[in-house]
Structure formats: structure tokens, C-alpha cells
Amino acid sequence: xxxxxxxxxxxxxxxxxxxxxxxxxxxxxxxxxxxxxxxxxxxxxxxxxxxxxxxxxxxxxxxxxxxxxxxxxxxxxxxxxxxxxxxxxxxxxxxxxxxxxxxxxxxxxxxxxxxxxxxxxxxxxxxxxxxxxxxxxxxxxxxxxxxxxxxxxxxxxxxxxxxxxxxxxxxxxxxxxxxxxxxxxxxxxxxxxxxxxxxxxxxxxxxxxxxxxxxxxxxxxxxxxxxxxxxxxxxxxxxxxxxxxxxxxxxxxxxxxxxxxxxxxxxx
Amino acid sequence: xxxxxxxxxxxxxxxxxxxxxxxxxxxxxxxxxxxxxxxxxxxxxxxxxxxxxxxxxxxxxxxxxxxxxxxxxxxxxxxxxxxxxxxxxxxxxxxxxxxxxxxxxxxxxxxxxxxxxxxxxxxxxxxxxxxxxxxxxxxxxxxxxxxxxxxxxxxxxxxxxxxxxxxxxxxxxxxxxxxxxxxxxxxxxxxxxxxxxxxxxxxxxxxxxxxxxxxxxxxxxxxxxxxxxxxxxxxxxxxxxxxxxxxxxxxxxxxxxxxxx
Numbered sequence: 198x199x200x201x202x203x204x205x206x207x208x209x210x211x212x213x214x215x216x217x218x219x220x221x222x223x224x225x226x227x228x229x230x231x232x233x234x235x236x237x238x239x240x241x242x243x244x245x246x247x248x249x250x251x252x253x254x255x256x257x258x259x260x261x262x263x264x265x266x267x268x269x270x271x272x273x274x275x276x277x278x279x280x281x282x283x284x285x286x287x288x289x290x291x292x293x294x295x296x297x298x299x300x301x302x303x304x305x306x307x308x309x310x311x312x313x314x315x316x317x318x319x320x321x322x323x324x325x326x327x328x329x330x331x332x333x334x335x336x337x338x339x340x341x342x343x344x345x346x347x348x349x350x351x352x353x354x355x356x357x358x359x360x361x362x363x364x365x366x367x368x369x370x371x372x373x374x375x376x377x378x379x380x381x382x383x384x385x386x387x388x389x390x391x392x393x394x395x396x397x398x399x400x401x402x403x404x405x406x407x408x409x410x411x412x413x414x415x416x417x418x419x420x421x422x423x424x425x426x427x428x429x430x431x432x433x434x435x436x437x438x439x440x441x442x443x444x445x446x447x448x449x450x451x452x453x454x455x456x457x458x459x460x461x462x463x464x465x
Numbered sequence: 466x467x468x469x470x471x472x473x474x475x476x477x478x479x480x481x482x483x484x485x486x487x488x489x490x491x492x493x494x495x496x497x498x499x500x501x502x503x504x505x506x507x508x509x510x511x512x513x514x515x516x517x518x519x520x521x522x523x524x525x526x527x528x529x530x531x532x533x534x535x536x537x538x539x540x541x542x543x544x545x546x547x548x549x550x551x552x553x554x555x556x557x558x559x560x561x562x563x564x565x566x567x568x569x570x571x572x573x574x575x576x577x578x579x580x581x582x583x584x585x586x587x588x589x590x591x592x593x594x595x596x597x598x599x600x601x602x603x604x605x606x607x608x609x610x611x612x613x614x615x616x617x618x619x620x621x622x623x624x625x626x627x628x629x630x631x632x633x634x635x636x637x638x639x640x641x642x643x644x645x646x647x648x649x650x651x652x653x654x655x656x657x658x659x660x661x662x663x664x665x666x667x668x669x670x671x672x673x674x675x676x677x678x679x680x681x682x683x684x685x686x687x688x689x690x691x692x693x694x695x696x697x698x699x700x701x702x703x704x705x706x707x708x709x710x711x712x713x714x715x716x717x718x719x720x721x722x723x724x725x726x
Binding site: 353355356358359360361362363364365369373374377378380452453454 | 520524548549560569572573602626
């Protein structure tokens, strides 16, 4: 059956139609389930209620404002954490001694679930923007650092040899081979880190905040306002989704050589 | 043999590598000379340390013992003065053909416009004009290796170290690139050391062939090749070709212990 579907629908439009269809079916089942009393709307919420909430919050600007706050916190945290982590990770390429010395410390730090830092981060940075950003940084920086260091270590030794025979200095090798050859690996972590940035922001908001989608979800759930909780969750999903494609766009821009127009598609 | 002193002399070069079962002696007192304008091929059984010799000459790896002298002076290695070409083209995938070709000039601090102009000239000369802005990933193996050859020649190195540069290519492309190489070597009067496992290629291209033993490696014999014709097809068609080919094969076959005979 899937084979037949694939024959008919395996185009961009066809796949989009199926994707949309699945979402519509799910929402319709949910709505009728609640209306017929089969499932509890009190515990599950209800699509029509979510939609009503969406329009109301859109009209009074609350949704936009909360989204903006969370987006701002997570992108700022993502950006600072990823850039700093990547630079440090690449920098470790310079000295095997330093890299080997700090490696267990990094692993140790990485082993702590960063969310566990949230209470002290709030203590140190307060309940405003900076604590959420700090949490997002703590989540993203380590991922970026480890990935960048690994990517730098994986640079093709034959390319390093080539540069040496051409008389290159260590700095030249770093900038002309190590950084460009690490970029694909570093950008691949952007995808993960965009999500971690959001986690940092939302968890920070859960613990203590005045605004943001995490705040909205947390307060609504304490009032059993499931429709608003879902609205927050779907908005977060939308943000993550959009950011993923933004990263995709950046990847195409920064790594034009990775695009292979002749790549054969193998059908198994 | 030219009467002048050697351009590059290897004397009693020794090198061991650590392995799980203790050190492995790879080079065990290796000596030979390379003269100005020489074309020397090194052949030998696989694993006999041909690439290690190159790494020592290029200054990538230090020898455990022995000396390397260049134009009469003792040197540690020829880093920055050799052009190294391997079986892998080693083009930087994130750079265009032009960007790859100028790499060596760029590293020496040659001004960008000067370097690019020179690169354009070389690319035209070797039939890659029009591919300046292509990424290596979109080129055929032969074109990539041609770009690698241009990158090697453009820095005007004293000695070309070629480590099986054509062995991954099909025979036609290989003959063609051998021809390009021989013309370039003649035009720019280059000194070449070629590592190959291909006796046919060694005879067709070189003036001398150094035959190595099995590990621990020493020089087994040096054969002078006296074929006037140096185009790849011309040399292979020369009446003396098969004689050299046969004697070198014999030399290698003795080392395989007659298993293949």
C-alpha cells in the first residue's frame, strides 16, 4: 500500500498534501472525541478551544509578546553559546597537551544534566532575561565545544601534510584547512543547539519568570487551562520548526561546495 | 650518470615505527642520489616504506638515523621546497579549482591578483580553462588530478615528489596525464622522484629506477633506463622498452619468492 501511495504521491505537493491530511485527521479525531465525551476535554484540551485561545491572544498581542521573549532568550543563548563553544573547541586543536588535559573536565561538566543548574542560575542571574540566556548558553556551549573539537581533530591528515610540504605555518593550516573542514560538523550541531537554546529558555521561564511561552505554559497548567498549554506547546513547535529551516538555509549559504547537483538517487 | 654532484643525497636513512608487537624497522640504511633534472622512479614490494621515504624527504617525518643533503648541505627535510602529489588529489573541497591552484602561492604571501593571473595562465595551459569556479566535487578524477598537478607545478618547487599520482585513474587518462607531466617536467626543467608500483610506468617515464627490497628496506638495485623517447606512448613503443620492463619484473619477482612465476 505504501508502495502504491509512493508511486502516486511522491512529489513535493503530494507529500505536503499527505502531511496536512494526517494533521487534519488527528485534530478532527481529537475534537470529535472530546465532543462526544469519549475523552475528557478537561484533561486533554480541545482543538476548537486552542483555536479560540489562539485568536484571542493574537488579537491582544499576548501571544506575540510571549513568543518574542522566548525567541529572543533562546536565540541569544544559542548564538553566544554556540559561537563561544565552537571557538574554544577549534582552539583546542592548537595544543594536544591542553586538549588532553581539559578533556575529562569537559566530559565531567557535560555529564551533569544542565537543567540541574537552573536553580543556581536563577539565584545568580535573577529572574529576568539574563538567567534564561545563561541557561541556554550552558546547554549549547558544551555541545558546540565538543563537536568543534572533534571536527577539528578529524581534519584529513593528508591535507595537513600537503599544507606542510607547501611550507604552511600552523596558523595558516588552522585557518585554511582546520576551520573550513570543521564547518560542516559545526553547522550540524546548530540544528541540535537551536533546540537546546529553546530548552534553556523555557526551563528558565518555568522556574521563575514574568513572560515568555514557558511562563504561559506553566501558569496555564496550574489553572488546568489545557487549551492555553497546548497553544504554548504548538507555538514552541512552530518556532523550532522555523529555526530548523533557517539553519538549513545558512548551511546552503555557507557550504555551497556540499551541494552536489549530480548526486545520484539510489532507490532501494 | 651526470658528472655533477647530486642535488639530493640520501645516506643510510633509517626509520622504525612503533607497533603493538614492538618497533618495526621500515627503512634499514637506505642510500641513493638524485641529480639535477633527474627523473627517478622508486619501485618495490608494497609496505616497503616508499611513502615513508617521501615523508622524510618532504620533512614531514624525521628519520631515526642517516643524513639528507640538499645541494651539498645537510638538511632536516625539504619542507616548502618540494611539490608533493599523492594518489588522492588532496584538493580542498571547499575551494574552487582556482582557489586550490593558488593555494601554494597564497601560503607564500604572493599578492592575490598576481597569484590569480598566474593560475589562470596555468589552467589555460593545461586545459582546465573555464573550470576556474567549479568545485572539485563536480569534476572527474582525471580533471581533479590535473588540477592537483597544476597546484604542484605553480609554486615552482625544486623537486617533485609523486606518490603513485596516477594509479587511481583509468589507463587513457593516465597516459594523458603522464604526457602532461613529462611536458611540464621538460618545459620547467624539474627534478622528479616518482613512487609507483607500476613497472610499466617506471620504465616509460624515468631515467633511473631504484628497486627496493622487502622490509626492512634497503636499495636492491638501481637501473639506468636509456630510452630517448620520453612521451608515454613513444617510450612504451620503443624497442628497448620490453627489455627494461622484463629485467625490472625479474628483479621484483625474485622478491616475491617465485610464487607468481
